[in-house]
Amino acid sequence: MTETLFTNISQLVTPGVGVQRGAAMRDLTVIPDAAMLLSGGVVRWVGPRADAPGMVQEHDLGGVAVVPGLIDPHTHAVWAGDRLADFEARVQGVPYEEILARGGGIRSSMRATGAAGVEELVTLARPRLEALRASGATTTEVKSGYGLDFDAERRMLQAVRALQSEFGLVPTLLIHVPPTGGRAEYVQAVCHDLIPGVAREGLATAVDVFTEREAFTVDETRAILQAAKAHGLQTKLHADQFHAIGGTELACELGALSVDHLEASGPAQIAALAASNTVATILPGVTLHLGLPAAPGRALIDAGAAVAVGTDLNPGSSPVFSTQLALALAVRLCRLTPAEALTACTVNAAAALGLQGRGALAPGQRADFLALHSPDWRDLPYTLGANPVRNVFVSGTSV
Template sequence: MPRRDSPGPESWETLFTGISHLVTPAPGPQRGPAMRELTVVEDAALLVQGGLVAWVGPRRDAPRTPSTRDLGGVAVVPGLVDPHTHAVWAGDRLADFEARLAGVPYEEMLARGGGIRSTVRATAAAPMEELVQLARPRLEALARSGATTVEVKSGYGLDFEAEVRMLRAVRELQSLLSVTLLPTLLIHVPPETGRAAYVQAVCAELIPQVAGEGLAVAVDVFCEREAFTVGETRAILSAARGHDLGVKLHADQFHALGGVELACDLGALSVDHLEASGPAQIVALAASETVATVLPGVTLHLGLPAAPARALIDAGACVAVGTDLNPGSSPLFNAGLALALAVRLNGLTPAEALTAGTVNAAAALGLRDRGALAAGQRADFLALHSPDWRDLVYTLGASPVRDVFVGGERISL
């Protein structure tokens, strides 16, 4: 399991040297052209105190400290943030995968008992211990790929008991892993009958319970033709706001129904997918504070059009990238590979991809304390195998990440 090599006290201090290039975006969310503006320090050093970055600069100017660690002349970048995963599920969708490749329509898969509802059935039937056992290696894989903060959604439970069980599984997983997990309550698919009553119960029962137990930091709703309407989504997210939870949306995956506009109107943390977004949605996101999160694993796996990340950045929007790790549409267990795909499928430059996978992904989770290597930020960072940071988004099929540090401490992977 990912764990720290040796836990240190709050006063722990180490100067990291042997850094060919330290590359980082500025702290906080970056928009438009600013996403390409990286700070590059050659022959760098990084001072960590109490789990935070205390100083960054050329090695020759480094402060003296009794503890140093030579990283061996490799590139260092901030730890990645994966702002969108569904890492807790039971069952599999391998039959769906094969059927889709044979040309079977999704509606027919559902009629056969497959599709998302098969995952809902398997997940709802699994005890929490099994969900933890299944999800742990998935999250360990993300950690090995460089993800030091990972959002994990519920959403495959449907019934309230199963949704709560998924979120409790995330809490248990956090106790087992050194990387940070951010739990989100996802209202994913409506029941086949009693839809209005279900939405009302989500607002009056499920959200208050989740907030009261501290099981989630945000609520997400899938706003789509086959899921929830704009009106239903607004009602659910308004209830979430009433319980001091952040709000997020899945929107425009297949159809542009107004979910993006709702996200901007509500000031949502993020709106994710956007494969069906067009000029009106791009303009709305560019004028808002909501982060546009694109998920290139879905484009690769399902063959959907790529979300218009290039146009969003050119219009001045704040764009993030996530894996969307899930069994049906994005079995992608590698945060670095998500960035590499965003370069190839969504038109991002390497610099934009790094920003999208660090400070902007953190902003999509409401976080401002990570994603950049600057004084006062969390000392979550990656030492690559290469002296050139661009290998992070260039390499395919092998990990460019050699070491993962959380709070300045290397975690065993």
């Protein structure tokens, strides 16, 4: 097995292996003038260059900083159509209810996506995923959820599968918006038809539910997630985006991998997350684009929770095509420190997806890493409007 020693690294910076909680999110290992030995797509050794093993093939990185590859734990990167008219109307003060009445809003995305075939969805999603990868994302979660009818949901997940090996995707079945009629029958069909079929075909690794006043109730969410568990799928929730109606507490009770959004979370939800193993995934792009209050990232970490950060890339509420930008926004809007933000976008994001063996640069971990343009890793959270990432490596290979 060929060994490669990456050298001339100004700083090698990494969080600890596995999920990090509370104050531990700030504990980064920083190795100046570092080297890293890889073989078989796995990190074998990291340390000062002066201590590096000899007689191996070297790859000179040119004196720049190296950090783990970023992991984006929450995207909706597969969709058709656009929401540009919605955007223009919203910034002019048109209420969302009126935008919906005009035929816009999320249901316009559902109409366009539902009318698209798998090949079209793949073609539309590829440049979005290329942008995320160029920004540093070496693993990306992609949800369905713009289909409503079950065939459209499967087509979305089939598009994710078609792109999976190219981009390192993690597919999630999202139960996003209830139908305008026949709600109870729809939930029953999700539990008895859609979830078993998706599990049988291996189209998703987890089921996510949007738990909100205008979406699914806590009781409906419980039934859907229990069906997911019964068919061997992990569970996640969108919760507390606009109102705290019990979704976060349910996520903690059920041992969900993550609960995402949390803009409306208060002390009770923060305490529940701090006492649980569920990762709190915050999405600062939504705050930037919609002007919502920011998720309480600082309070969650101070309480001892494990926090992750994602882009929530989608056409309506977070057109953020850069995982690095989400990291940078988490510092500015959610009051994370740069070190906490790096941890949130690496090992904690991996935990939010139920993934092990990636997100840190340590022996035995998958060799996903970024070479920056800068010799100082802090340019990663500092930079806005330009890409601080020079090279992206997945399993030790430049992509």
